[in-house]
Amino acid sequence: MNKKQLLEELRSHKFPELIIKAFEKVKREKFIPREFRDYAYMNEPLPLEKGATISQPYTIAFMLNLLELDGLTYKNKLINGMDRYEKSSKREIFKHSKSQKFEVTDIRRVASREPRFPGLKILEIGSGSGYVLALINEILKLRKIKDYKIYGLEIINELVKNSKKILRNKKIKIIKTDGSKGLKSKSPFDRIIASASFGEIPSSLFAQLKERGILVTPVRDSIYKFKKINGRVETEEFPGFVFVPVV
Template sequence: MLQDIVDEARYASRMIGRSELSPNVLDAIAKVPRERFVDVDMRRHAFDNSPLPIGRGQTISQPFIVALMTDLANPAPGDRVLEIGTGSGYQTAVMSLLVRQLYSIEIIPELADEARLRFDELNYSNIISRIGDGYFGWPEEAPFDVILVTAAATEVPPHLPEQLAPGGRLVLPVGGRFYGQDLLLLEKDESGNVTEKSLLPVAFVPMTGEH
């Protein structure tokens, strides 16, 4: 799986602006047991470089996309991170190994409960999760150094850039339902100005609860 991620990064280098992903990110990917984040009948595919269904119309993202979004977020050990869309908890677990504190919101209660059990079983102790509509972010815990969105919004939710700290980074897919989506990187400078860059076409499940 790691070699597939490395190869795909090289293939997509012109779009993503890099030919290699951070060794720290690849190390985190290697440490998280992806098979623990899918149903038993899907475990034989856990190390394929492809998305997998996790029930309730949701998926666990392709490992390359998890690695790329984590790399684009450029997490640092002291960072506080907000994740919108806990899902199975796989992206959450990968990011949690690279930062100080991770806050994760999931709108589907069953997925949120299952992810919490996985975090407890695997001893990911720096994750705080809750059930709610991530479209609005988590204002009472803002600002965040990184915000990561794992479902596609039709536009950048306006509350999220506001919740970025100066120097912060927001990574998210934006576009239609399943098609016509682009992975965006937004960066806020020390003066509070936000720049946006479109990187590559992607296909994510749509954000639910969006207003």
């Protein structure tokens, strides 16, 4: 499968054109070991260093769509840029989510008063080779958003070094650390995405979300979307995925 075929496959799943455009712009082959670059545009996960993997493009697109990067707010105002993508940016109901479950958790006791920070802040836990960071950055550029910062947390030293070499961008900061507890020192975040699976719902991360912030994370074999609204968290579950665990 080549890049054009991969993009068409993603389009067949009705992902927003904004996400498709980011996949078109970012070269996946830069983020995988040289020996696997012939397979860069297969819709499959590929191995990285120390047992880590780069996720399947479909799975990444699915999670980015849940992250609602087209609905980010800037200083309490909805960003309306990239009008040509608006028709494609409507929320899609995926077949994958037939058995989704809904529940609401009150987190007022764990969420401290949130200071207001200018601009947008996004956190990726388990940033690996930096591919998802690059896609998020490209989406924000396509949205013509200028005031933002993206943080990536990764524990594997080789991946940290390699991703820093690839992503020479002042908007992206990669930190070598255990990402399971998030990044409290830079919180609250507009969006948090985890690219490795937690063994249980990481409720401690809810306090690191801004109001109307979204956390998208694998928990065991499901992808969960958590949205913070008025001090409460709305939850959706999308089962049927496989991820390496958070380490």
